Amino acid sequence: MFCYNCGCSLSEHDFCTACGADVSLYKKIMQVSNMYYNEGLEKAGVRDLSGAINSLRQSLKFNKNNIEARNLLGLVYFEMGEAVAALSEWVISKNLRPEKNIADDYIDMIQSNASRLDTMNQTIKKYNQAYNYCVQGSKDLAVIQLKKVLSLNPRLIRAHQLLALLYIDSEQWEKAKKEVKKCLEIDRNNTLALRYLKEVDLMLNPDASGKPAVKRKNEDSVRYQSDNEIIIQPLNVKETKRSGVSTLLNIGLGMIIGLAAMFFLVLPGRIAEVKNEANAKIAEIGNQSDAKTATITELESQVKGLEAEINRVNRELEGYVGTDGTLSTIDTLLSTAASYLETKDAAAAGASLDEISAGIDVTQTSEAFQKLYNSLFTVVGSELAQTYYREGRAYYDSSKYAEAITSLTGAVYYDASNVDALYYLAQAYRKNKDTANAISTYQKVVELFPGTERATKSQEYINQLSK
């Protein structure tokens, strides 16, 4: 500390030891300045920039030569985005103390980067333009401009404040709150920002504040925003007080009405639904029953058919098996073959073969059975045919036509290729006055042996008998 009169260094005394000037008051002024500086420093340390500015200005009011206070004030201005104000303080500081002054560094920092300086200047110009838009009433343009400003210089507090004010005016409470919060992040105790925040909180949470809804421009309704919803409540509507009794009565009445509605509206429908379900079930069961009945009928007919088949097969089997349980037909055939081979008795073998063919259908037997039967028949048949033919001719010549028919029938049976046997059989029929058999036998001669003399003669007899 130096004497204001002579400039000498002061001691602890209240007077200048060099010129004797009373410095007590002067010292106090210096002390107050320093005190304010300390206060400002403390506030700047906790980001109370507005408070720091006030304190530092007070400090400079007491002592303009408080370089530290001036430099700090410049720093605070710079932090708030007020580059020109900061530059002013640092320039003044440098002029007051040209040597060993940190303000040199601060000024160089700004002036060395021309693009940064230009950007700062642009943001200030845009901010001023936005302010003019607000004054003119072009609030939308002002908002757009301020957003540009803040994109270039996010620390410009007054731009945040003006933007918040515009949002508050357009009732965009959430956006206003965001801007105010950004402002408070930079300057914790900014009075304007705190006031705007209080207003916005009041609008966003009217219940929390306990105050009634705020009127807006003489409208008869209140409008406020809760989270993302805008709630409009008419002002003059008052809810009437209700006592508990009426509430209970209303509840009871409601229950009665509900029960009645259920009884008259819901219940019949439900009953009908249940009935329909039951009917549908019955119909389904009926259909199933019909289907099963049809199946049963079909199965019964199948059973009958199978029973008939079983009976037929059993009869057939009995024909094969016989009373002693063996396949008697095969046995008979084998016996016949063996007997003929021994005795060469064609008549007996023929009778036995006749007996076999009478008992069963030879064509339905096995291949081996048929082969044996046919072979035996062929061998025995030709001999038998000759015998029956001689016998039949003898009877015919003796005019014993009935006996001749019997013998010649056997001859034809055993040898169908014997045209004479067939012809004389027809003659026997004719002479025996059996015209029908005669004609049919003559026909056989004509069909089986065409172009022969017997066939010609037979045709003549046919023509004669047909007249």
Next chain:
Amino acid sequence: MINFEEELKKFHPSLEIEDAEEAIYNQDLTDMADLLVKMVKESKEKDEE
């Protein structure tokens, strides 16, 4: 309730860099110490008279 017009009056245009020089020159740097010195001088002059 915040009145936009009233609040807007609290805002003013910001100083541009071109205006910085003029602002610095126009700044009044008189402080309490200067007032004290002036008061002491005036009282001395009165005493001499």
